Amino acid sequence: MPHLDHVALADRLLPALAAAGALLLDHRRAGVEVEVKADGSPVTIADREAEALLLDALAAAAPGVPVLAEETSALAEPAADARRLFLVDALDGTREFLAGTDHFTINVALVEDGEPLFGVVLAPAQGRIFATLGARLAVEAPLAPGTAVSTFADLGWRRIATAEPDLAAPRILVSGSRQSSELERFLARARAASVRRLGSSIKFCLLASGEADVYPRFGPTSAWDTAAGHAVLLAAGGLVTTVDGRPLDYAGLAHPFVNPPFIAWGRATAAAALLPQRAPLRG
Template sequence: MAEAAGFDIEVMIGPVLDAGARTLAYRDAGVATEIKADESPVTAADRAAEAILLAALARLAPGIPVVAEEEASAGRVPEVDARFFLVDPLDGTREYVRGGDDFTVNVALVERGAPIAGIVYAPARGRLWCGDVARGVAWRAHLHDGVLGERVALKVRSCRGVPVAVASKSHCTPATEAWLKASGCAERVSVGSSLKFALIAGGEADVYPRPGPTMEWDTAAGDAVLRAAGGHTLCLDGHPLTYAKPRFFNPGFVASGGHPSLPLRPFLTADTRPTDESE
């Protein structure tokens, strides 16, 4: 069992699978899309999946604050201390709306600014990843007829040759291209959502540069799986990415396995550098 500081993250596998099933049911029925104040899309599936996860956490981990994307968008953000959950019920909503498979359900436990356990589930792919950083245990499994199959241990690979980069389908920028060139990344895998972290954790890729802003609930679960598999995620200046920042805002980062990462900040221009009090 993947146990992190007294909380067994695996008790959330069932609710995560339920939330994923709900997203598929909404998609099959045809789901309407709204645009939030930050111009990102949201659907009834986001809200329904989040409700499942919040109810489960309230039952299984009472007293631990939960910061969830749609709750935060509605202005309902609890006070957090050293320990709290980050929940993204449907990461990759744009991919979801256009009928793609690269969307995920994400739950992470954060302790003293670092993700210590996380689950990433890709419902349309039937794949789930789980990681416990303290124990250094990370695994993935396929879902068959509602049942998780054999667990496969995850470990980042040692990158001795040309690194393979995993990049966003919708957020490639000149800064990303410049960083990839300077890092010698000639091969690239394009995938959406937190699946980018999962590919590195499983040794299918080496680096994921993201100079643009994200929110902490976008990254925490995948980051936890990656760290548990031996990888790391660094902020713009090359220090470990931390959590519980103001507004739960990530200015930029590089996630990597065994590949030494160049800092991203030198590749940002004045007009593309994120501006936020948390930078």
């Protein structure tokens, strides 16, 4: 896979993404048993079966490119040393999935030299799919469960872009299950017009589509949780930084593949106003 053709890759993965989304919803309707992983997070057969569909599709679409996927990460640690690799989370937001909300996603990203170059995020219960169809082309399309599709063109995608924020009243997204003193200080500083609590990588996509302005995350996340949404946001005109203002990247991934605290921004103007490097939030 020497040259990245965003459209061709997205189209090759689309049927598997649609199938994985339908599988997750079918499992939820039928009821699933929950296991608890060593890190205390939940996992179900739905996660594993959806991941298997995506791994098969990636092997066919990009043979030889290693994959680091959440449920098989312990088996694929050498992949983290690769210059180019896929990051996969077949069910991001398992808690939200189990709680019956629609705030869970399927994430597939391609990272090269630590930079997220390609990403696709499907929110099955919302019927929305987001993807990079070019280095500076982020799109959204409807994808209802059970829809038979073969290409993104079939879906009638539309280009999305971030919105210039009202710096006096930014729209902020936060994790539905995490609270911290850092987050409280950030929200107090930002004087948000609204604060929405949501699970999963859908938050990156809402920034990318101009529906929100800032997503601060001071609690733990893994690389496969963020890379796909990160790629979509970059292509839409946004950015993601660490809390001291450096670009977030995925270079030097090592077990347990945890990101540092970060903030996703719709526009650089928000970052300049709300996170001056002379006033870091951590301490």
